[in-house]
Structures are given as structure tokens and as C-alpha cells.
Amino acid sequence: xxxxxxxxxxxxxxDGRPIEHPTEWSPxxxxxxxxxxxxxxxxxxxxxxxxxxxxxxxxxxxxIVAPWSRAGTGHYRLVVRTPRGVSSHDFRIRPEKLTxxxxxxxxxxxxxxxxxxxxxxxxxxxxxxxxxKPPEHNSVATHMHRVRRAVxxxxxxxxxxxxxxxxxxxxxxxxxxxxxxxxxxxxxxxDPTRLVLALTRxxxxxEDQRPRSVVDVRxxxxxxxxxxxxxxxxxxxxxxxxxxxRGVLGDLGYYPLVDEVDELxxxxxxxxxxxxxxxxxxxxxxxRIHSTQVLIKIPAYRAAYAGRLEFIRQxxxxxxxxxxxxxxxxxxxxxxxxxxxxxxxxxxxxxVAAGHRVTRQRVIHTSHGGFVARLLPDGKPALVTTxxxxxxxxxxxxxxxxxxxxxxxxxxxxQRPDIxxxxxxxxxxxxxxxxxxxxxxxxxxxxxxxxxxxxVDIDKMHAYRDAIRTSAxxxxxxxxxxxxxGPSVSYxxxxxxxxxxxxxxxxxxxxxxxxxxxxxxT
Numbered sequence: 001x002x003x004x005x006x007x008x009x010x011x012x013x014x015d016g017r018p019i020e021h022p023t024e025w026s027p028x029x030x031x032x033x034x035x036x037x038x039x040x041x042x043x044x045x046x047x048x049x050x051x052x053x054x055x056x057x058x059x060x061x062x063x064i065v066a067p068w069s070r071a072g073t074g075h076y077r078l079v080v081r082t083p084r085g086v087s088s089h090d091f092r093i094r095p096e097k098l099t100x101x102x103x104x105x106x107x108x109x110x111x112x113x114x115x116x117x118x119x120x121x122x123x124x125x126x127x128x129x130x131x132x133k134p135p136e137h138n139s140v141a142t143h144m145h146r147v148r149r150a151v152x153x154x155x156x157x158x159x160x161x162x163x164x165x166x167x168x169x170x171x172x173x174x175x176x177x178x179x180x181x182x183x184x185x186x187x188x189x190x191d192p193t194r195l196v197l198a199l200t201r202x203x204x205x206x207e208d209q210r211p212r213s214v215v216d217v218r219x220x221x222x223x224x225x226x227x228x229x230x231x232x233x234x235x236x237x238x239x240x241x242x243x244x245x246r247g248v249l250g251d252l253g254y255y256p257l258v259d260e261v262d263e264l265x266x267x268x269x270x271x272x273x274x275x276x277x278x279x280x281x282x283x284x285x286x287x288r289i290h291s292t293q294v295l296i297k298i299p300a301y302r303a304a305y306a307g308r309l310e311f312i313r314q315x316x317x318x319x320x321x322x323x324x325x326x327x328x329x330x331x332x333x334x335x336x337x338x339x340x341x342x343x344x345x346x347x348x349x350x351x352v353a354a355g356h357r358v359t360r361q362r363v364i365h366t367s368h369g370g371f372v373a374r375l376l377p378d379g380k381p382a383l384v385t386t387x388x389x390x391x392x393x394x395x396x397x398x399x400x401x402x403x404x405x406x407x408x409x410x411x412x413x414x415q416r417p418d419i420x421x422x423x424x425x426x427x428x429x430x431x432x433x434x435x436x437x438x439x440x441x442x443x444x445x446x447x448x449x450x451x452x453x454x455x456v457d458i459d460k461m462h463a464y465r466d467a468i469r470t471s472a473x474x475x476x477x478x479x480x481x482x483x484x485x486g487p488s489v490s491y492x493x494x495x496x497x498x499x500x501x502x503x504x505x506x507x508x509x510x511x512x513x514x515x516x517x518x519x520x521x522t
Contacts, residue, residue, distance in 0.1 A: 339436020
């Protein structure tokens with residue numbers, strides 16, 4: 001939460017004028033309102049890092065100041081120690097490149113788009129037999145309602161906080177039979193049905209033709225059963241949802257709800273601590289859940305089962321990205337992930353419209369019993385589609401490196417665009433490249449009020465187009481574009497900067513889909 005204004009210090013811009021707090025990627029000064037002679041008794045840290053204090057003359061007065069280096073979006077805690085005491089102050093640096101509505105739309109897209117991609121994959125023949133609920137805009141109130149019901153329960157059933165405590169007092173166990181090879185003299189219950197195995201096992205007979213080792217039957221109680229795995233995985237999913245929700249609510253400024261999420265997290269954590277036996281339990285693939293007598297007859301397990309069914313019915317495919325835990329701190333990388341997902345979905349929809357079928361996909365994965373979206377930066381195809389006649393293949397590859405060797409290579413330095421769309425036909429190969437960037441390279445190097453690309457930004461696209469070639473030296477890049485929150489600019493032939501504003505993501509994806517369709521139908 002942003003701290004109220006204070007008389008202990010003030011921020012100044014590079015011209016010495018007072019400002020509320022530094023803005024994104026802009027230099028500033030932190031000026032203490034203390035006697036300049038006491039500067040050696042002062043100490044200032046930002047997020048635990050000490051700032052260098054100095055005395056500088058500003059507007060005709062000596063001031064104790066600390067240079068504020070350029071900083072990105074995020075939360076900052078300022079601790080100030082002076083002869084008058086110690087105090088702390090919190091503030092946020094908000095995005096300069098995105099409006100508040102853009103930021104909210106970005107987070108909404110990152111939560112909804114994985115399910116949209118899953119449905120598009122199904123339209124192309126992938127992920128058969130799985131039912132995905134179409135994504136919808138979920139308000140903060142809707143998300144809070146879901147986690148409240150999961151943790152606290154309803155008037156009809158208890159929530160996880162109480163269920164975990166109840167199950168922890170008397171968890172379900174069952175007998176498990178294991179067959180293990182042991183030395184003959186240590187055998188307690190040799191399995192008579194497996195004596196033949198002992199007699200025919202290589203090098204297992206002694207000089208008297210008796211088996212050295214036999215298969216012994218061991219029966220013991222185990223907690224690692226289906227019902228307990230279901231409870232453990234359900235609790236982990238709710239904990240993950242709470243953590244993600246807290247980051248989003250904090251960055252949107254919904255502080256009372258952040259406090260409520262913290263209370264729900266504490267209640268869930270207490271329940272998990274009371275069910276310590278879950279440490280002995282594995283994970284359950286909850287995409288294949290089914291009822292059992294335990295889940296029906298034992299009240300605590302029945303409540304967990306009912307809550308899990310409700311939670312999964314209301315859930316969609318989740319994006320597996322740790323950056324969602326603190327969106328403001330991770331805005332540049334989240335924006336680039338968002339842009340990459342826009343390209344993937346548009347390429348997929350364009351391919352399906354052109355009559356292609358999905359022959360391989362590595363975007364949607366199973367994890368902890370649910371489904372997650374993940375773009376693996378390993379240079380391998382995340383998506384492969386094939387035309388009906390088998391002549392045309394489209395590959396969508398995140399983070400593909402074009403080095404000195406290979407069928408596609410760079411004739412100069414290694415090149416690594418964020419997303420490559422490679423179209424292979426009997427007549428040859430064509431490559432289309434996209435680089436989503438929250439801030440262009442020129443804007444990181446030297447902030448400028450002009451949002452349009454500079455020479456260094458366009459030169460990078462030209463480098464992609466000109467350097468990436470076949471092993472025979474033929475140019476294959478037909479289109480190279482950067483995607484950023486600024487106006488679209490074309491630099492024919494085949495080089496562009498594309499406006500990628502989250503509030504207009506539908507228009508962006510429509511244009512990208514049209515491009516993909518035209519490339520595949522050429």
C-alpha cells in the first residue's frame with residue numbers, strides 16, 4: 001500500500017522539482033529534510049539495498065540526497081533512518097507503457113487465454129475427450145467467492161480449513177501388498193505362486209539347488225491412497241490460486257481483499273499443518289477423479305470430494321508462470337508471455353481455418369491433476385499443424401536459436417526471436433518471426449516520449465530477415481515484426497512494428513490470424 005506523504009523526505013525529478021515518487025525507468029533524487037551536517041548519521045535502504053547519500057546544492061540550498069537509479073514497475077519499501085528516528089514507507093511504480101485498463105486486460109487475458117488455446121486445439125483435432133469450459137470474464141468478486149467456498153465451505157459442507165483438520169485426526173488407510181525379493185533365511189511369507197521364479201532366476205540356486213532369494217509377501221498399512229492424494233492435490237490447487245489471486249489484487253490496489261486472501265491463506269495453512277500425514281502422500285491426476293465408498297460415506301472426505309468437483313467445474317486451464325504471483329514486479333516478462341500466447345492462438349486459429357489439423361502440441365500440459373499452459377523455451381515446436389493433403393506443415397517454435405549450423409541458420413551472429421512460425425512446403429520453407437516487447441530496446445537504453453520504434457529496434461528485425469537463411473544460403477524470412485504497446489508502423493518489405501495493446505487484444509489476434517491464414521493459403 002502506498003504510504004501517505006511525509007515531511008521526512010521528498011522525491012525530486014532530474015531538474016530538482018518535487019514529485020510524488022519516481023516513475024518507471026526515470027532517474028530521480030531522494031532528498032532528506034534534515035540538517036545537511038547530519039548526513040553521516042542518516043541511512044536509507046530501498047527493498048533492503050542501501051543508497052549512497054551525499055550533500056548536494058539544489059535550488060540554492062544544501063540537501064542530503066541519494067540518487068535514485070532507473071527502476072521498473074513494482075512495489076518498493078523505503079526505510080529512512082535519521083537522528084529523529086527510523087520510519088518505513090511503501091509505494092508503487094506503475095506502468096508507463098500501459099494504462100490501468102491495459103494492465104487489467106493483460107492479467108485477465110493471461111488467466112483466460114490458456115482455455116481459449118485449449119478450445120482452439122480441440123478444433124484442430126487435439127486434446128480429444130476432454131471438456132473445457134469456455135472462458136469468460138471473471139470479476140474479482142467471482143474469484144473471491146470461489147476461494148472462500150473452497151477454504152471456508154458453505155452452510156451445506158465444511159471447507160478445506162476444517163476438512164483437513166478432521167481428516168488429519170483419523171486419515172484413511174488401507175492395506176498394501178508388496179512382493180519383494182529377500183534372502184531365503186530372511187523370508188517371512190514366501191509367495192508360493194512365485195517359487196518358479198526363484199528356481200529359474202539366473203544365479204539364484206546354491207550348491208544344494210535351493211534358491212538363495214525368494215519373493216516375500218509384505219502387507220502394511222499405507223496412507224498413500226487415492227482419497228488422500230485427492231485431498232492433497234485439491235489443497236495445493238487452492239493454495240496456488242490464493243497466491244496468484246493475492247498478487248493480482250495487490251497490483252490492482254484492492255487492499256481489503258488482499259487482507260482477506262491473507263486470512264484465507266492462513267486458515268488453509270493451519271489446516272494443512274494439522275494434516276501432516278499428507279507429507280507421505282503423492283499427487284493425484286484429478287482429471288480422472290471418481291467416487292469411492294470412502295468419499296461417499298466419511299463426511300470429511302465427502303466434503304473434500306464435493307468441494308473439488310465444484311472447484312474444477314469452475315476452473316479453466318491455468319497459465320504456469322510464477323510471474324503471476326507478483327505481476328507488477330514481473331510486468332515486462334508477463335507482457336512478452338502475453339504477446340507470445342496471442343501469436344500462438346492466432347497461428348492455431350489461422351491454421352485451422354486453412355484446413356490444417358494439429359499433429360503435435362506442447363502448449364497444454366497436465367500438472368497436479370489439472371491442466372496448465374506453458375511455453376517451453378527449449379527451441380522445440382510448441383505446435384505443429386499439417387494440411388489435409390500432407391504437403392504443408394506449420395511449426396510454431398518459442399525461443400528458437402538460429403546458430404551457425406542446421407537446416408536454418410544465421411550467416412552472422414546467433415539470432416533468437418521470441419516466436420518463429422515456420423511453414424514447410426515441397427517448394428521450400430518460409431519463416432515468419434515475432435518479438436513481443438513491453439519496452440523496445442531503444443526505450444531501455446534511453447527513455448524518450450516518442451513511443452515509435454527507433455533505428456536500433458528496426459535494425460533488429462532487418463537482422464532477422466537478412467541473416468537467417470537455409471544451409472544453401474537462401475533467405476527464408478518473409479516477415480519479422482516486433483509487438484509492443486505503441487502505434488503500428490510498417491517498413492516494407494516484410495518488417496513491421498505491431499501495436500499490441502491488451503485492451504484491443506481481439507483486434508490484434510484477428511489481424512494475426514488473417515496473416516497466418518494468408519501465409520498458409522499462398
